[in-house]
Amino acid sequence: MVPSFRTGNSPSIIWGRTLTDHRDKLFDHSGAVEDFVFDAAVARVFPDMISRSVPGYAAIINMIELLTAQYAQPETRLYDLGCSLGAASLAMAAGLAYDGCEIIAVDNAPAMLACARDCLVDIPHPVRLVDEDIRELFVENASVVVLNFTLQFLPRGDRAGLLRRIRDGLVPGGILILSEKIAGETPEADTLLCEMHHAFKRRQGYSDLEISQKRAALENVLFPERLSTHLDRLNVAGFRRVDTWLQCFNFVSIVART
Ligand code: GEK
Numbered sequence: 001m002v003p004s005f006r007t008g009n010s011p012s013i014i015w016g017r018t019l020t021d022h023r024d025k026l027f028d029h030s031g032a033v034e035d036f037v038f039d040a041a042v043a044r045v046f047p048d049m050i051s052r053s054v055p056g057y058a059a060i061i062n063m064i065e066l067l068t069a070q071y072a073q074p075e076t077r078l079y080d081l082g083c084s085l086g087a088a089s090l091a092m093a094a095g096l097a098y099d100g101c102e103i104i105a106v107d108n109a110p111a112m113l114a115c116a117r118d119c120l121v122d123i124p125h126p127v128r129l130v131d132e133d134i135r136e137l138f139v140e141n142a143s144v145v146v147l148n149f150t151l152q153f154l155p156r157g158d159r160a161g162l163l164r165r166i167r168d169g170l171v172p173g174g175i176l177i178l179s180e181k182i183a184g185e186t187p188e189a190d191t192l193l194c195e196m197h198h199a200f201k202r203r204q205g206y207s208d209l210e211i212s213q214k215r216a217a218l219e220n221v222l223f224p225e226r227l228s229t230h231l232d233r234l235n236v237a238g239f240r241r242v243d244t245w246l247q248c249f250n251f252v253s254i255v256a257r258t
Helices: 011-015 040-053 057-071 087-095 110-119 156-169 187-203 208-218 227-236
Strands: 077-081 102-107 127-131 142-148 170-183 241-248 251-257
Touching (some): 040 110, 057 142, 057 241, 057 251, 102 110, 110 127, 156 227, 170 227, 187 208, 227 241, 227 251
Parallel strands (some): 102 127, 142 170
Antiparallel strands (some): 170 251
16 A cells, blocks of 8 residues: 555545545445444545545645645644544645644544554654544644544534634634535525535446435434534634635535634
8 A cells, every 4th residue: 555645636646546446335235224434344445435425525635735835834733633544634744844843633433543544654744643532632733723524523512612622722823624514505505505416426426326325324423504604603713714715516615714
């Protein structure tokens, strides 16, 4: 397995060819589905799964490299919260121009961390992997914090507190990059965004059965909110500037600045 630290437009450029050879067929079966968990089976196909499920994913990883190059500050920490296999950490390592910074990648799924450990080798800056619930994590001296499709898995009631702690742990000029699957602002908008997301997944080779089984598996696990809810919550958490820099159907990425 030879992971690459270069980010680009395809998952194989993000993680290296070997990792992306495993095609996601996890939901290619009929019958009852269990709630989605980040276990070894998911970790094995994760690069293929997320790249074919999240429109704009590779672009976001690419831009995390650029945002890091722009906003990372010397002698600070960079956090990747809910790191999975570490794609955002790889991007931060590629974009980071300073020695003396620390990249900290946090996840509470052991199977994901085990795979991340294999990916995060031979990279320009070391990444410290931490097995912890991000709701328990103390964030400090941070210039860049990434929550790339992680907040959506927390109970809604836990989200404001985490954002407040991130805000308090950022140095002046620091940023939070928050990417989320969202609900439309109106039922009509939601229908359109969901239809287009499913069209995207079909175009990526998923069958209607796989799409509906995965949706059922995520129903009690992933709780999307409206973009306006996210923007309001970030403002209330004390971020001074909050800007949506990318939207691809029902997937958005926001930069929130101190
Ligand atoms: C990427 N950011 O490739 N504490 C720690 N980790 C958590 C928690 C929690 N409370 N809840 C969920 N996770 C990655 C993709 S995936 C998104 C992130 C997706 C972790 C969970 O174990 C999983 O690895 C990750 O958040 C979400 O840029 O699969 O749609």
